[in-house]
Amino acid sequence: MQINEVNIGIIGGGNLGRSVAEGFLKAGIKSSKIVITRRRVHLLEDLREKGVQTEKENAMAVIGKEVIILAVKPYQAKELLSELKPQLQPGQILLSLMTGISLAELSEHVPEGVLVFRVMPNTAVALQESMTLISAPECDTAVQKIVGDLFETLGKVIFINEELMAAATVLGACGIAFALRFIRAAIQGGVEIGFGADVAQQIVAQTVKGATELILQTGHHPEQEIDKVTTPKGITISGLNEMEHQGFSSALIRGLLVSYNKLNSGK
């Protein structure tokens, strides 16, 4: 099956659910192929104006859909799945975007034969720049390909074992916030050394984009690119070393671990 033939239901049109819909539209998936739901359906008016079917009734995003995407909060999952169970049919693909709910837990609440995947994108889906990590059940590779292809329209995709899903959540989904905090701090520093906030933001954002592209396009280790910028006794290495004396790398790694441990402890 081609991606543009797939009928997609998105349940939970909040921050992430609506961003996924926007990303699909940008990727050229026809609006007539997408149904999106939330209880306060009036908040999806902008998507309705773009031709997406917006509904209060979740059944509308399940019946006749090859792919159903769940994007409600994790604590809302159980109630939602018991509501959906009577409508779900074997062979339908159910993609859970919800953090911390295992494939085994999800499978307990759906009829046998429904193909349940965990999918962890980040909020860059709306711009087709997501890093999406996917854990697949044991199923036909053609089915896995449909799911992979669908999310490749929204950025990059890596299939991972489910044991790595918590780590993927921290590095990929929380990672957006971590990267943005670096950007914010650099802007604040930029203002202190003379730029207005708007210009500082442009400089930092484009510089970070450039650094990212250097890694993505060359495959180089970051330190290899850093070496090119650090003249012996120069200003860059002095600044970098001071950042490290103040715990830059350590703070980041420790923050990642706190998020990871919190996610694993379920608190």
Ligand SMILES: NC(=O)c1ccc[n+]([C@@H]2O[C@H](COP(=O)([O-])OP(=O)(O)OC[C@H]3O[C@@H](n4cnc5c(N)ncnc54)[C@H](OP(=O)(O)O)[C@@H]3O)[C@@H](O)[C@H]2O)c1
């Ligand atoms: N934000 C991220 O970066 C990110 C990344 C990866 C994964 N996730 C996961 O994605 C999920 C959604 O996160 P979010 O940030 O988008 O949360 P959110 O903004 O709160 O969106 C959830 C939406 O679900 C709707 N909803 C709740 N109960 C519903 C029901 N019974 N039927 C239909 N819609 C219902 C809510 O709208 P109404 O109240 O109008 O119904 C709400 O807008 C979470 O499980 C989160 O773990 C988020």
